[in-house]
Amino acid sequence: MLDKAHPEATRFRAKQVEILYEQSHVGQAASIVAALILIAVFWTVTPHRTLAGWAFFFTLVTVLRVGLAHRYARSPDHSKQVGEWLAWFMTGIGISGATWGSAVIFLVPNGSLVHTGFAALWICGLSAGAIATFSIIKGAFFAFSLPALLPSALYLIISGDMKEATVGGAQLMFLGFISLSAVRMHKTLVQSLTLQFENARLVDHLDTEKKKVEKLNEQLEKKVLKRTAELAQANANLQRDIIKRQRAEQALFAEKELLQITLHSIGDGVITTNAEGIVEYLNPVAEKLTGWSCDKARGLPLATVFRVIDEQTREPIADPIAQCLKEGGAIEIANHSVVISRNGQEYAIQDSAAPISSRTGEVLGVVLVFSDVTEARHMTRQITHQATHDSLTGLVNRREFEHRLERVLATLKAESAEYALCYFDLDRFKVINDTCGHVAGDELLRQVSEVLRGQIRKRDTLARLGGDEFGVLLEHCSLKQAQRVATAIHKAIEDFQFTWEGKSFRIGVSIGLVPITKASMGIAVVLKAADTACYAAKNKGRNRIHVYHETDKELASHRGEVQWMTRIHRALKENYFQVYFQPIIPLATEKEEKCYEVFLRLEDGAGGVVLPGAFLPTAERYNLAVKIDRWMIANTFTWLAQNPEPLRTCFINLSGHSLRNKTFLAFIIEQLEKTPIPSIQICFEITEAAATANLSCTIRFIKSLKSHGCKFSLDDFGSSLSSFAYLKNLPVDFLKIDGLFVKDILDDPIDLAIVRSINEIGQIMKKQTIAEWVEKEEVLEKLREIGVNYAQGYWINPPQPLTEMKSPQKR
Template identity: 85%
Template sequence: MIPKHAGDRPHPEAAQFRAKQVEVLYDQLHVGLAATVAAASLLIAVFWAAAPRELLAGWAIFFMLTTILRVILAHRYARSPDRYRQASKWLMWFIAGTGISGATWGSTIIFLVPDESFVHAGFATLWVCGLSAGSVAALSIIKGAFFAFSLPAMIPSAVYLMTHGGIEATVGGAQLMFLGFISLSAVRMHKSLVQSLTLQFENIRLVDHLDTEKKKVERLNEQLEKKVLKRTAELAQSNANLERDIIRRQRAEQALFAEKERLQTTLHSIGDGVITTDAGGIVEYLNPVAEKLTGWSYNEARGLPLATVFQIIDEQTREPIADPVTQQLEKTPTTRVTTHKIVISRNGQEYAIQDSAAPISSRKGEILGMVLVFSDITKTRRREQQITHQATHDALTGLINRWEFEHRLERVLATLKAESTEYALCYFDLDRFKIINDTCGHTAGDELLRQVSEVLEGQIRKRDTLARLGGDEFGVLLEHCSLQQAQRVATAIHKAIEDFQFTWEGKSFRIGVSIGLVPITKASMGIAAVLKAADTACYAAKNKGRNCIHVYRETDKELASHRGEVQWMTRIHRALKENYFQVYFQPILPLATEKEEKCYEVFLRLEDGAGGVVLPGAFLPTAERYNLAVKIDRWMIANTFTWLAQNPEPLRTCFINLSGHSLRNKAFLTFIIEQLEKTHIPSAQICFETTETAATANLSCAIRFIKALKAHGCKFSLDNFGSGLSSFAYLKNLPVDFLKIDGLFVKDILDDPIDLTIVRSINEIGHIMEKQTIAERVEKEEVLKKLQEMGINYAQGYWISPPQPLTEMGSLQKVTR
């Protein structure tokens, strides 16, 4: 039970109090156990001769077991870290042990006292009463503990004695009276102990409280002393204090002024324009950037409506836009989000801006004014426009590029679905452009394209779209133009180009143009179909002899050959999809020394469906014309690399041909690097090969491509070297490892001294440039010996070995020629 005190209020630390009571019980347990052991020993001695030995021994064993368990309980309680938090559990165990002990002592009179032995009964009764009396001091701290011992110790024996009658009944009644007396004593003792324990807790709390109050009093005394000293000083020096107040106020005003100056300086120094208004949208402040962008000074703008000072329009529609401050104040919903805004200065100058507005609110949420912040992004907007222009225009000529041209053509095709308007497309290719580009260089070719662009722009209407579609190819999209009108425009373009004369370094050149004209109608099947028809018509114009115009018609006989190319396209697509291509190889024989590496070149073949193969000369021109060359090169790389990874063999270098289209394709370069990493074949084992014409057609792209692969360890070879008009001029800029001398010069070196001289010159210059040479089309033993005498590094041709399927690579080791 929780004790009451101080007006019968519950004890403030009931749990701690209970834990303390339990602790007192366990602290006294060892003394109580020692006393009961001594009493038990004396009782056993007294009853040894009178009591039945078996019962006395059983009682003694049970008593010792009970005592041992209580000792263990006391030991575990002392070692338990949670004994205070689990005081109720430990009290329960204690009361249980005490009750068992009491019952053990109460059983002595019932089981151990011999019949008709009043002396032993009196002794046992006296002994039990003595132990019960002794438990008053040890157990009354908790009444339950006392009664747990005394009741089972005395009541059973008292009842037992009273049932025998005579003097035993008198002794039993006296025993019960004694139980009552010691119970009253235990209750009083309990109250006394609880009060004492309560006083201990109260004293502790009182000491803490007094200590706290003492500290408070000391602090108050200190504060009071300070106040007295301060007040005394203030009264003694009132004039000085007044002066200090004045100084403090002056300092506060100076600090406020400094803060204002800092804010003003910040607003003056930031790069954004700042305008503040009141709740009615009247201008209160402009910083210098806002003054510059609006053209209004602070003094002029103050007090004016914001709409007068800050005038903005939509960059695209040129329509006025409500300023964000007005929209915030009037809570006007914006029907169209405008990202491109222009502020018009007072003097008419325009600035592209990015703006935002925020309210200045009171603590109650009332709008006191607005802050408008806007930044000048004119330069950024111009850069964006430049980027957009670069994305849609050709960098060399300034004309629309192919992407934008196709985009506009797509719009036209969409318009035709709803309108009955006539359109036409001119697709033309410059004739003799490559001759000028090869003989005079790329700079001359670029200048020719720029001048031609200017000529073309002078021949079309403003509404028409002129674009450079690639290389020396151009396109004109004629809007609202019949076929007859389109023919007149094409004729004018043809005549203007024919009359045009290009001059470079004192030399004059004339060029021509092959024009394909296609009407665009509702029946047109899409962008790809229109462009294909235009390209087909241009192809037909070239086949007629170039420098002419051809109008596309489905029934053209001139286009029959072109349809053959379309059939080749279908076969190429199918071969790529269903793996109808095959890889062949041809050995490249080292001539100069035995230390030269053994090499071989791989070739592409196409299954013809009848057990034979088709040579690449039949289908590669079509593939290159219709942008399939890159896909074929991808197939060749993937299959060759896979075979090399699965069949490591002693031939060190494998030559793989690449088209000119692949050299200009960044994605293809990435594909090669990925395949090298995927298959883990040594990159030094791979030598990529391209023709001299393909490499020089776009020299900068070729150089970047070659350097990128050489950085990964690959080698590079220039095929058909000597076929161009300016081979040596380009050679010093191309970082290749091998020169393959054109077979047209090699095959007749025994009979044609000019061919012999060309081959010898290419070999000598190649060696000076530290490049190895390979002679192609070696078809005679005498030619091979002559090449060996000249110091050619390698030879390749049918006399050495014809191309064989790559799966027969093992037979290559048997070549002994």
């Protein structure tokens, strides 16, 4: 234990008291358990009033001790009033010890040695447990054990009974033994606590010393940095002095050395000569490109060391030294220069030469600077080739072909010569490409290109213009010679056999041949003429040659179709199409449903409209019918959404191309979903011919849209001999009787019988019938008499713009 004069003595004492209070909870808990057991043992032998009085007093003491411990725990500063807290604690455990000691005196029945021995043993056990709990302060243990053991031992000794006196003597002996144990435990605990305090004090001391050392290190580091900066500054000053001295002593030498190093390190070749063109110096790059070392080249004429020719003509290039001296300034040598090394290797170069003059202007010599551009020139040629040639076949591409054609047309303005152009398209290429795949198609094009190369002259241009289209520009070639070349090409392709994965294929070629003369109006005109001639060859049955003549009927027809194609594209792009409608009226008075059909019209630019018969054939030939149907559906649906007609059904015509188009069905469904119109008001109209062209495809198409609520009408019914044979398989809602039978039913009994038969079959199959081309009132009445459900025609109402729709009136 620390000396009382020691500065830590008070804190040491406070720690001992703190340990006492912390361990008191365990002792109190054990004491309560022991009291309960003691009460249970004596319950049957001790008067209950006495036992209850002892239990009450024990509980009161225990509660007070617990309250004291709780108050101590909540105290903000335990180090103050240590003596007072210790006194209260000692008082509490003294009373507690006395309470336990009184149990032997008051609770044990007279003459019961067993209960006397149990009570004495129980109190001895509690006193032994107090060694661990209270030994941190020696007096605390004795404050509990002496009141607990001494009075009861004396009581038993003086009781007069030998056996009880023996128990009392045993208690005194036990008190002596545990007192010695408590003293030793006290010493051990005090030494341990003292050691803790010493360790803590040592750690604090070490922290203090560490901070002192760190501060000394920081000060030392600052001094080192300061000294280092001073030394660096002194060193820098010394270096500047050395540099100044070296520059002053070796100015001329340093300048020459710098020049030598520069010439050795640059990536360009450098050769210097005197005014007579005699070599004086070569840098390493020049040595490599010329094959001459500086030592061996020195003193030789420049022409011997630096052999330069034109890359294209292979002619020597003029002496650059003489040229430079003559012009008196820097010159550049031709772009296509090639230097020939001493070992025969060639390098593409770009170079320049400049005179070396003195301060007085006297020419001392010439410096020649040149760089190796072999790789760059090769890359340029490669890029140029890629820009002008087709990557698949290696042939000239369309851009280069047009450039050469433009050059030919320019040549014709200055000279009289004959040229021709072959434009040809491979027949059946698409079949092979679709059947065997694009890899096979590409291989076919490569092999065909090799076949074509063998049929043309070297001065002619063979090009791949796109897909399976090729062109040959025949220079200085008459039309008769061009026909022979075209015939040779035709025969070579016809004889060519393509093999792929064990299968053999033959193809054909449709060739359009165009003579090029001074009258040719430009590239676009020539290419269009060639394309037109190729089309004519295809139109005549493919695999043939067609020579272009402006008076050809086939070409004139093609030009007309091309013009219509252009107009259709423009109409789709700029919305020049219009939607017209014609009412379809019910013939039975009880019918309330009203219908109308929408038609397509094209503005003619002069305030009129063009009927579909003028442009739809061209649209179908050039695969534009699907685009027109898309336009018609989108615009009609938009108008219907803006002008709802709840009691009318709208008939919209579809082409056969649309029925076979893979994406068209999805387009219609998308339009139905995004446009807020009832699908039951839409009836798609298809012709009998289109429906029977691919019956299974048509049935799938109809069923898919009928599942969305749409209706279908079969147009021109009766025009085919097989009409009734397939009608039962087509799930249509309306039959439109072909107008060719309707218009003459008043005069032709056969037409009347056909109309009556179609109507009867339709009624049996629960399909509504519609008669077209009703142009007289008498015809209308006859149709009503037959029982036809609906009628449509010019007498009822001619087609009008959809924007002018009003409630149709029956006439």
